[in-house]
Amino acid sequence: MNVMIEATKLTKVYQMGDEQVHALRGVSFAVQKKDFIAIMGPSGSGKSTMLHIIGCLDRPTAGELFIEGLNVQEAGGNKLAEIRNQKIGFVFQNFNLMAKATAVENVELPLIYAGIRKRERRQRALAALERVGLSDRIKHRPPELSGGQRQRVAIARAMVTEPAFILADEPTGALDTTTSGQILDLFAELNDEGNTVILITHDPTVAQRTHRIIELLDGRITRDSSRNGVGA
Amino acid sequence: MNILETMRSALWSLQSNKLRSFLSMLGIIIGVAAVVGIVSVGLGAQSSVLDMVSALGSNLIMISPASTVARGGSVSGDAVDLFTVDLANHMQETVHNMSLVVPQVQGSGLLIYEGANLRATLVGTTPSYPEVTNYHVQTGRFLHELDVENATPVVILGSRIAENLFGQANPIGRELTYVVGDRRHSLTIIGVMESKGQVLMGNYDSQVYVPISYAMERILRTQTVSTLMAQAISAEAASTAVGDAEFLLYSRLGTTDGFNVTSQDEMLETMGDVAFTLQLMLAAIGGISLVVGGIGVMNIMLVSVSERTREIGTRKALGAKRRDLLMQFIVESLALSTSGGAIGMILGVLIAKAVSDFGGWATSIEGPALAIAFTFSALVGLVAGVYPAMQAAKLDPVLALSHE
Ligand SMILES: Nc1ncnc2c1ncn2[C@@H]1O[C@H](COP(=O)(O)OP(=O)(O)OP(=O)(O)O)[C@@H](O)[C@H]1O
């Protein structure tokens, strides 16, 4: 099974008093295993909304969503939490690390919710930190790390559960150009190793390094490079 | 996520915020310390008061004129006049449930011996006094019938009086002067009482004892006595004896007002009731401070939830279920309140110890009181944690993550 995500006519409507805000107006796409996708589009076009829905943090107002063949619509709250824990790795623009916990403790967190025992947890967290090149910073706490290092810890945390795909909302948005490049290199390497990666970016140079670009405008997909390139 | 992990992460979270954790525990600490300290001191006081009542004597019945509030707290005239040595004798003869009836008068004056002087309570009484009060001479002798008949100027000293005036020297046979107003009385010391310590209504050790006749005729110049102390023939007979005495006084006075007849058991009961009520009140105050402490914990948990909104969102994104977050915050609240409870317990025990060491009060630290206080603090933590934890658990992950 090579289809990771299958989204059909996803819509999201926010009710703001009397007004309806249409964040997504029927978005359809599929994500294959090993895809490396950039989602682009102007501010307010619905990128984050879409990412939250395929990340099972939010439910669509209408439409269908399958993750590895599983109908997300039918899943309850606990099941969604389980999907997030086991199938999805999140990377955020502002890292969202536990400030008082060490790097390795941060990386262990999703494994705690997965119910994995302490010894194995520690081993896997250390391996993940080694993978992102932070073996010498395992006892550092986030405030003692640079922005790039923090984002590496966050990436290690996202991949430590060996998820089906990694979702990153502007992962380089808070970093300078050089560091952004390094973080992007890391995503590219992870993708080479077989990981599916979907990231939101405003930066065309970042987008260029991915294999597929989905462009959103006003809640609709205006361009999907795989359709143009491969599918069309 | 299992409970052990939850506890570990709760403790970790409290540890990483030590000062705040401590401050929010403070209410609970004070509450538990207050409950434990107060109850310990209260229990101690209760048992020592009860001991004091027991120390008054055995099967003792106190008979005295009642002070009536209607007359400004002064003693009702008729009843006072009734209390005489004759009444004591009459009662002893007619009330068969009483083996002894001892009249007693009291006055206050100054004792002088070779330049040293001391204020002392003077008790005029009869030879049966030691038996009724279960309080005996240490050296020398107590009063004889002849001393009362002849109103001889002799005195027996309380142990503290003897010690203060004579130190280690033997006072028997010496003369001292007792001054009341401008009258001086020369008294020969014939005995020293054993040490009895504090009893309910004063300290026997700092009193001196003289024949009742001498006290009434020469020193106090009164026809009436202040109290009759009677001994029932047995514990079982005590309440009948009380009834008999009351009937006798009623037949003389024509009313049941104006006098009090109280058995030792009744005193014990009253004291026990008073002590219990007092303790209940104090424990309630401690309980209130526990509740206030609980509100403090709840407040800090609410603050904690709102300022950790992003953390909660992140945890949800990483796979935390509602139950995990519910547990996390409840366990944190429990950890806060039970740590506070434990510290409070230690503090309460220390307070009780300090009160008994420095205040000279008896205290009694009881396991059940500790257990109740601790359980209560845990309960408070549980209750205080539930609402904030529910707030945390139901947060929408997307909104939580975008929280500034
Ligand atoms: N909770 C909400 N309630 C109401 N409207 C919302 C809510 N969240 C998002 N929106 C609206 O939905 C639209 C899409 O928002 P979204 O965050 O997906 O945009 P975006 O493409 O990620 O923008 P940016 O590049 O600025 O992050 C916006 O118009 C936004 O105002």
Ligand SMILES: [Mg+2]
């Ligand atoms: Mg966005």
